[in-house]
């Protein structure tokens with residue numbers, strides 16, 4: 001299956017939720033206040049979030065006026081343009097190597113799975129990958145990562161459950177350097193005894209990376225589960241405040257009608273959406289492309 005069709009089929013539920021509602025407002029009638037109110041309702045009920053919705057409506061009002069558009073049908077393409085523009089405001093730069101990716105996010109969002117997919121992706125690109133199993137809190141967390149490592153035959157650094165995740169990261173950096181690895185990906189816990197502990201642990205891992213591997217480009221990739229909808233915003237704030245996120249991966253788009261949350265998250269801060277997850281298989285991680293994403297909602 002091609003790239004776009006994969007995204008397209010993965011996003012059926014969001015498309016149904018979003019596009020089917022849009023159909024009813026692009027009726028060819030005059031553009032009036034009621035039209036904007038209906039559109040606002042569609043966006044809000046599609047999990048686009050209050051801030052992004054307001055921005056979209058404002059831009060659409062301005063542009064319809066300056067382009068002198070009269071009928072609702074005429075501004076469908078314009079709406080698409082605006083949605084793409086919002087998502088492209090923070091575009092991801094190409095990776096430079098070597099790089100480190102600390103993968104963070106609450107429990108169950110898909111961190112370990114995303115890392116498994118990333119290992120495969122970089123391996124296919126001919127990059128040398130090392131994984132660090134620094135979720136030492138949850139039983140079987142490192143076994144889960146080991147299965148992914150075996151699948152792509154990449155090196156993994158682990159330690160016993162309950163051991164210090166900082167020590168795992170320390171060892172993994174040494175291993176990445178010794179092997180002249182291109183990519184080091186660090187799996188982290190999503191839950192500890194409490195939230196303060198978790199944030200302190202992530203800060204500590206971050207300090208080790210910055211101190212011991214300054215030559216590597218450092219990414220702090222926050223994984224968000226699309227099915228939480230706008231609740232994703234509070235997760236972005238929480239993790240950004242603690243360690244400062246640089247990239248987003250939005251998972252489980254295939255299982256939810258709440259893909260509109262991507263807009264909510266994208267307008268929340270200056271961080272680019274880098275990847276989207278559309279399934280549980282190794283190939284189900286796509287590089288995010290704003291235009292294709294919006295096309296998949298509309299087409």
Ligand SMILES: Nc1nc2c(ncn2[C@@H]2O[C@H](COP(=O)(O)OP(=O)(O)O)[C@@H](O)[C@H]2O)c(=O)[nH]1
Nearest residue numbers: 107108109110111112113251252277278279280
């Ligand atoms: N449908 C679907 N399931 C996913 C996706 N990403 C992860 N999962 C599933 O979500 C569950 C939790 O994933 P896991 O990687 O263990 O989450 P973690 O706790 O953040 O490490 C697993 O059952 C994964 O197979 C995705 O993009 N789509």
Ligand SMILES: [Mg+2]
Nearest residue numbers: 111112135141
């Ligand atoms: Mg995990």
